Amino acid sequence: MARTFTAVVNPAAGGSASAATLIPLARTLREAGAEVVVEYSRGLEHARALARAAADAGHVVLGVGGDGMVGCVGGALAGTEAVFGIVPAGRGNDFARQLGIPRETGELARLLLEGEARAVDAIDANGLTVLGSVYAGVDAVANDNANKTRLLRGSAAYYVGALRAVAAWRPAAYRVTVDGEEHRFAGYTVIAANSGWYGFGRHVAPDARVDDGLLDVVVIKHGPKTRFFQVMRELSDGSHVGRPEVEVLRGREVRIELETPGRTLPYGADGELPGVLPVTATVRPGALRVIVP
Template sequence: MSKLDLFLNPSAGGGRAGRLEGDLLQHIRALGLEVNVHRTEGPGQGVGLSRDLAEDGCRTLVVAGGDGTLFEAINGCMQADGPMPELALIPIGTGNDFAKSLGIPLAWPDACDRLVLGTRRRIDVGQCNDIFFINTLGIGLDAQIADIAKHRRWLPGDTAYVAALAQSLLLRRRTRVTVIHDQGREEQEITLMVLANGSFEGGRFELAPGADIDDGKLDLVMTPRLSARQIIKLAPKVSNGEIADMPGYKHWLTRRATVLLPEPACVHADGEVIYRQARRLEIGVIPGGVSFLC
């Protein structure tokens, strides 16, 4: 590989991506690579930009930003007519959750070096109705956190998610779900429900420990409604990958799921709110849907 397209979200990481643009380009060019830069100017613009690049014959698309930037790139590329570009990731966002599951270094110079030193890996892609996701899809508390955190992305690191968790505990609504999956049917009131390709959410919370991003399945995780006091007490365990210790924790592997919501609910995909009044979700997985250089 000697030529690539760089999809840069200058606002990612509270503006960190924009501030690093010059250093990124200098480092990438020092690796002997030719790079064309494509910048987004606002939320959602990256979907059309990535789709256009894919349809114009882009072979390698390097995403410089966070999980939201990657979400837009995945959706644009999956919507495109023609071959899917190979993707690479330079994680300079707020949470950088999928980079952890992908094994990409969080230090941006080391991530850049993977453009010449990395190996290719086929990764599963999740789909919810007509929307694609690469990391997680969530309903309940984590969706509320994602919705609140987007207004706090100026905070450093994953502080935005911690602050959003505190506010969510005060504002959260009751959420009841019915989910039909490969191994049965469940109906209950939840704290959260996640269909996970990757393991992490919110920068530090490991909601699906051991999730495999290339097994052709999604990890379906469900926890019953807990009190705010219980959630605060158990949050450190979730940060340490011990979510299975939560009372009433349930976990299955599934290729498909239908989620029915008697009351409209907020839903996020890769930390981006995709529905605020969801009633029915059809969820599946596309095995090996994208190739990553990692």
């Protein structure tokens, strides 16, 4: 029996890229006998409502876009028996990269038509469901800068945003509690990772797995800014974990707090910025059923 899909798209965020990906994909799925319904959201909360309604109707729900949209739609389905499909059409597509989701239309259509759903973990971050990672530090500031950049897009916007964030960065005093054990240090950032990839293709947690019931907590401690840029370059292949400034912890619950008096820091989640520290990230084992290769 052919599957029925509902594709949830946010036309306000990367709409042209989403359309360019979805139109040939929907055509291919329909030619194979599947039904495809396309729903355009007015924002993230509306996207969540559309996803839940489609799941209640028994449809396979497709999140079309980048990590923000995929995290939003997938997060709305976490904890249910709904089947989720990812259509990578954004700037980063880091969660799709972790799962090995193809971008080529024919391969992706075959996966969605024939692939099996597998249970993967999610994260609860201060009540918000997150798929990839929660991060708090210079990367979240860079994320904020990139979102405010109007002249650049994609990795270029993030690169310029990161340069601005590092140039203005002052060491932050963190208290990170992993499964009840406290760690205090001055540093650049803390990443609680379910997926190994974040920030437009950076392999920040190379040993992270989406089905092990654990979060990999990557800590980048204080050091010269030139050293920090070296660490950033090494994120492409994961070799940064051998640096003395980098420590990897592992646990089921991670609380990230800032101890610098009078200072606030945003935290990021799947490319969005939902709030400021403190944040508690707790793994939700096997919370989401995703069609994967």
